[in-house]
Amino acid sequence: MAEYYGYSIFKKVNTFVPKNPATRNARGYIDANPTVWDQAAALLYKEADTAKNAGASEDAVKKITDEAYLYRGKKRFLRAFFDLATGKDVVVDLSPKQEETLKAVIKKYEKKLGTIAFELAKTGSSTNAVVALSPIIDMDEDLTPEERANFAKLGETPFDMASLETCLYVADEAEQTKNLVVAGFDIGRLGLSIGATSGANSAGSTQTPPPADEGAPIDISDEDLPF
Numbered sequence: 001m002a003e004y005y006g007y008s009i010f011k012k013v014n015t016f017v018p019k020n021p022a023t024r025n026a027r028g029y030i031d032a033n034p035t036v037w038d039q040a041a042a043l044l045y046k047e048a049d050t051a052k053n054a055g056a057s058e059d060a061v062k063k064i065t066d067e068a069y070l071y072r073g074k075k076r077f078l079r080a081f082f083d084l085a086t087g088k089d090v091v092v093d094l095s096p097k098q099e100e101t102l103k104a105v106i107k108k109y110e111k112k113l114g115t116i117a118f119e120l121a122k123t124g125s126s127t128n129a130v131v132a133l134s135p136i137i138d139m140d141e142d143l144t145p146e147e148r149a150n151f152a153k154l155g156e157t158p159f160d161m162a163s164l165e166t167c168l169y170v171a172d173e174a175e176q177t178k179n180l181v182v183a184g185f186d187i188g189r190l191g192l193s194i195g196a197t198s199g200a201n202s203a204g205s206t207q208t209p210p211p212a213d214e215g216a217p218i219d220i221s222d223e224d225l226p227f
Helices: 036-053 058-070 096-108 145-152 161-165 173-183 194-198
Strands: 002-009 013-018 030-032 074-083 088-094 117-123 130-136
Touching: 002 161, 002 173, 013 173, 036 058, 036 173, 074 096, 088 096, 088 161, 096 130, 173 194
Parallel strands: none
Antiparallel strands: 002 013, 002 074, 074 088, 117 130
């Protein structure tokens, strides 16, 4: 399992991690090197504070803070599983709540992890996605012959922890700036422009989606599980 801070806006900007991420303290707050997305969020939170002090309505202030929240880095988790259907490792992208749910089950059955299989399931979608990890009691009946054969191979090849560092899409500052434009933020408020940030070839360009990669994590919040 690995923890990271990802940036995205549902159906507008795909999840990415900054090439040069902000420095965060033990509580997850930024104390140095904020990304352009962090700067956008900070600007809006400051604007909301100013509006509040000026007597703006609660709804007006909330509208600003809601927008600011969109640009903040969100804590996410990558957890690796061994997929019995394919006989290969798979990495699943989880929200903190989803990770907490799965971790509790794994902890409960930690002494049986090498002797029983589990079913990973999801209901709902987007922010309403709920995950469940359930032990399979009767593997002879509930697993196919191929799945039982793959289960017998469990542990033959240890999971490559270094692969967790390569399965996320990394965006440099130029692409992060373009993504802010895609998201609808006025980058001029940060003194930025596409031409100045990313060069002549970036003019008029749009967000580059993450490449199709078998090693990319499955976002359990937005996608159907492949098993």
